[in-house]
Amino acid sequence: MDLRAGDSWGMLACLCAVLWHLPAVPALNRTGDPGPGPSIQKTYDLTRYLEHQLRSLAGTYLNYLGPPFNEPDFNPPRLGAETLPRATVNLDVWRSLNDKLRLTQNYEAYSHLLCYLRGLDRQAATAELRRSLAHFCTSLQGLLGSIAGVMAALGYPLPQPLPGAEPTRAPGPAHGDFLQKMDDFWLLKELQTWLWRSAKDFNRLKKKTQPPPAAVTLHLEAHGF
Amino acid sequence: MPAGRPGPAAQSARRPPPLLPLLLLCVLGAPRAGSGAHTAVISPQDPTLLIGSSLQATCSVHGDPSGATAEGLYWTLNGRRLAPELSRVLNASTLALALANLNGSRQQSGDNLVCHARDGSILAGSCLYVGLPPEKPFNISCWSKNMKDLTCRWTPGAHGETFLHTNYSLKYKLRWYGQDNTCEEYHTVGPHSCHIPKDLALFTPYEIWVEATNRLGSARSDVLTLDILDVVTTDPPPDVHVSRVGGLEDQLSVRWVSPPALKDFLFQAKYQIRYRVEDSVDWKVVDDVSNQTSCRLAGLKPGTVYFVQVRCNPFGIYGSKKAGIWSEWSHPTAASTPRSERPGPGGGACEPRGGEPSSGPVRRELKQFLGWLKKHAYCSNLSFRLYDQWRAWMQKSHKTRNQHRTRGSCPRADGARREGHPLQHPQDTETVEQLQTKGSLLWEVQQTPGQSATWWSVTPASGQSRGRLGDISHIPWCVTGEPPSLGRFCIKPKVLKNLADRFHGFNYPTRVDGNYK
Numbered sequence: 001m002d003l004r005a006g007d008s009w010g011m012l013a014c015l016c017a018v019l020w021h022l023p024a025v026p027a028l029n030r031t032g033d034p035g036p037g038p039s040i041q042k043t044y045d046l047t048r049y050l051e052h053q054l055r056s057l058a059g060t061y062l063n064y065l066g067p068p069f070n071e072p073d074f075n076p077p078r079l080g081a082e083t084l085p086r087a088t089v090n091l092d093v094w095r096s097l098n099d100k101l102r103l104t105q106n107y108e109a110y111s112h113l114l115c116y117l118r119g120l121d122r123q124a125a126t127a128e129l130r131r132s133l134a135h136f137c138t139s140l141q142g143l144l145g146s147i148a149g150v151m152a153a154l155g156y157p158l159p160q161p162l163p164g165a166e167p168t169r170a171p172g173p174a175h176g177d178f179l180q181k182m183d184d185f186w187l188l189k190e191l192q193t194w195l196w197r198s199a200k201d202f203n204r205l206k207k208k209t210q211p212p213p214a215a216v217t218l219h220l221e222a223h224g225f
Numbered sequence: 226m227p228a229g230r231p232g233p234a235a236q237s238a239r240r241p242p243p244l245l246p247l248l249l250l251c252v253l254g255a256p257r258a259g260s261g262a263h264t265a266v267i268s269p270q271d272p273t274l275l276i277g278s279s280l281q282a283t284c285s286v287h288g289d290p291s292g293a294t295a296e297g298l299y300w301t302l303n304g305r306r307l308a309p310e311l312s313r314v315l316n317a318s319t320l321a322l323a324l325a326n327l328n329g330s331r332q333q334s335g336d337n338l339v340c341h342a343r344d345g346s347i348l349a350g351s352c353l354y355v356g357l358p359p360e361k362p363f364n365i366s367c368w369s370k371n372m373k374d375l376t377c378r379w380t381p382g383a384h385g386e387t388f389l390h391t392n393y394s395l396k397y398k399l400r401w402y403g404q405d406n407t408c409e410e411y412h413t414v415g416p417h418s419c420h421i422p423k424d425l426a427l428f429t430p431y432e433i434w435v436e437a438t439n440r441l442g443s444a445r446s447d448v449l450t451l452d453i454l455d456v457v458t459t460d461p462p463p464d465v466h467v468s469r470v471g472g473l474e475d476q477l478s479v480r481w482v483s484p485p486a487l488k489d490f491l492f493q494a495k496y497q498i499r500y501r502v503e504d505s506v507d508w509k510v511v512d513d514v515s516n517q518t519s520c521r522l523a524g525l526k527p528g529t530v531y532f533v534q535v536r537c538n539p540f541g542i543y544g545s546k547k548a549g550i551w552s553e554w555s556h557p558t559a560a561s562t563p564r565s566e567r568p569g570p571g572g573g574a575c576e577p578r579g580g581e582p583s584s585g586p587v588r589r590e591l592k593q594f595l596g597w598l599k600k601h602a603y604c605s606n607l608s609f610r611l612y613d614q615w616r617a618w619m620q621k622s623h624k625t626r627n628q629h630r631t632r633g634s635c636p637r638a639d640g641a642r643r644e645g646h647p648l649q650h651p652q653d654t655e656t657v658e659q660l661q662t663k664g665s666l667l668w669e670v671q672q673t674p675g676q677s678a679t680w681w682s683v684t685p686a687s688g689q690s691r692g693r694l695g696d697i698s699h700i701p702w703c704v705t706g707e708p709p710s711l712g713r714f715c716i717k718p719k720v721l722k723n724l725a726d727r728f729h730g731f732n733y734p735t736r737v738d739g740n741y742k
Contacts, residue, residue, distance in 0.1 A: 066332035067304030068339070076347045125334070127412050177271045177335055178350030 043146040044202035051195040058188045085109035087193040265348035273354040273440040279325040284340035297343030329388035356388030358442030362435040378418040389439040395419040397433045458550040459484040467560035474527035474563045480519040492539035503530040527565035532557040
């Protein structure tokens with residue numbers, strides 16, 4: 001691991017390693033409990049709450065980045081953002097995901113997103129913005145724990161950190177500030193989309209684990225950017 | 226711009242075959258060259274500039290998809306398209322921009338200068354940081370809550386903060402022991418503050434200063450030298466209680482507890498009380514509350530709600546005579562005075578004047594008043610002597626009735642008199658002791674031979690209040706002839722001055738003790 005002092009990527013690697021090794025939060029359910037239902041519901045609620053929190057955080061943050069980032073139809077090229085986990089998925093594919101895969105994808109996505117979010121190097125932002133970001137990270141950590149709880153309740157193993165992972169810094173010109181701003185923009189966008197998708201994911205899981213008394217039609221569209 | 230992509234070894238074998246694009250570790254964040262998306266470069270990248278300076282920039286297109294040339298490219302700054310006359314084509318693949326007299330950055334993350342292709346898509350960007358170097362921070366003030374920590378606050382210099390991010394760093398060192406330390410806990414009591422929680426030494430002065438740094442430079446405040454023991458403050462007194470004093474309609478009793486830190490550190494404390502009427506914003510301050518933990522407020526309006534606050538100043542730290550720093554005011558406590566049940570005594574002569582704050586001992590004020598009185602009285606050669614009850618006791622043996630030369634009355638000066646009662650002789654049988662037991666300050670008016678001396682007793686307006694001079698310095702007093710048929714008027718000490726001011730040409734006597742001739 002490249003851990004030169006002051007190397008932000010090195011620090012990021014450290015953070016990510018720590019994140020992967022966090023013990024999974026045990027499911028809220030104890031033996032003889034009503035099943036994973038309550039924790040699925042809780043996870044669903046968490047995604048809605050985070051969606052709401054993100055809306056205000058993103059608004060403030062994009063204003064900090066300045067126009068054109070805070071303009072409503074802003075659509076820059078996705079460059080470094082290709083490494084972000086994408087929520088966009090084909091409808092049939094999404095429907096056909098089995099529970100384990102569904103949960104795993106959510107867990108891995110948020111792990112990465114949280115990692116990126118923590119690495120947001122915004123020393124220059126106002127103290128208030130930094131506080132909001134920290135608060136959001138904590139909430140996102142809570143979501144991860146909640147998903148882990150559901151997986152444990154359903155008997156699925158948590159995804160393990162990838163071995164041999166090393167941060168590499170691509171040679172070439174340093175990542176300019178403007179490119180960094182674009183990365184930040186896409187990170188927030190991807191977070192929004194994932195939260196929107198997770199709500200649907202957990203809603204679907206909820207219906208599968210509890211046969212509903214009445215049929216509920218689930219409306220879905222695959223979302224692109 | 227080529228970029229390396231980490232290979233599939235980054236994936237775990239346990240991962241199910243991904244339907245989504247490969248998830249890579251987030252630590253890899255260097256920009257990837259998309260398929261031809263990022264094909265231009267702006268130079269300079271992320272420059273830092275002074276307000277008012279100019280900038281020459283270029284956007285160079287390379288690589289090459291379908292005929293991307295410098296034709297058709299345009300610039301935007303913070304989302305606004307720049308006027309075409311500011312750009313010019315340098316060569317087939319480069320567009321230049323000349324900006325002059327730059328304004329400060331619109332946001333601290335930098336102005337967004339973007340080079341667009343003909344169709345509006347973003348080719349490249351650069352962040353401009355335009356601002357001023359920081360100005361010297363000033364006005365550093367520090368305090369210590371318990372002699373172990375230190376909190377400091379400062380004011381930033383006027384410029385440099387708005388356009389560029391300015392980082393403030395509070396530094397401190399012991400005066401004679403060279404090592405600089407930096408404070409770490411910022412924003413504890415506001416945006417420009419810092420808290421040093423431990424490892425502070427006593428008895429040696431500290432030098433404290435603030436350094437402000439931004440992209441354009443740095444500035445350093447003046448050094449503040451202080452000794453921790455000189456800037457000690459405490460929490461405000463807890464448990465402030467305000468209650469009525471029996472049925473007295475113009476008094477409230479305030480009680481509080483001394484802050485616990487005082488016991489730990491053997492401080493003494495002095496206190497200040499302030500109070501105001503419910504719907505007013507003017508506070509009256511009571512200053513002379515030494516180290517008691519109770520005080521009686523008098524001279525209040527009956528049937529009114531008052532808000533009271535107390536604050537504390539520790540002193541006598543380790544024997545020093547210096548005062549510390551006043552604490553915050555305690556939370557306001559409210560109480561109301563009882564409603565007035567009877568009309569004012571003396572047939573309406575006794576109404577306390579307006580809301581002037583009354584500070585300073587009544588003794589001085591009354592002496593001043595009587596000095597004025599003497600000057601404007603019809604008779605000459607009046608002399609006043611002020612006795613408090615104890616001195617009167619002692620004076621009794623010296624004073625003989627001979628001093629009361631009864632020679633007729635001497636009417637008071639019109640301005641002071643509120644009722645037109647002629648003065649009369651006091652009864653010869655009146656003794657000093659009798660007057661003294663009323664708990665009043667006694668005044669002896671000694672007139673020229675042949676004139677009767679007039680005894681005036683000065684009592685608190687509300688009746689028999691016994692208290693020390695310090696307690697009663699701010700209440701209205703009534704000056705009553707003895708016997709009362711002589712006449713009576715009530716006045717607040719501070720008002721005496723105002724009264725006197727109405728009679729132009731009057732100068733208060735400057736002596737406050739002894740006799741007035």
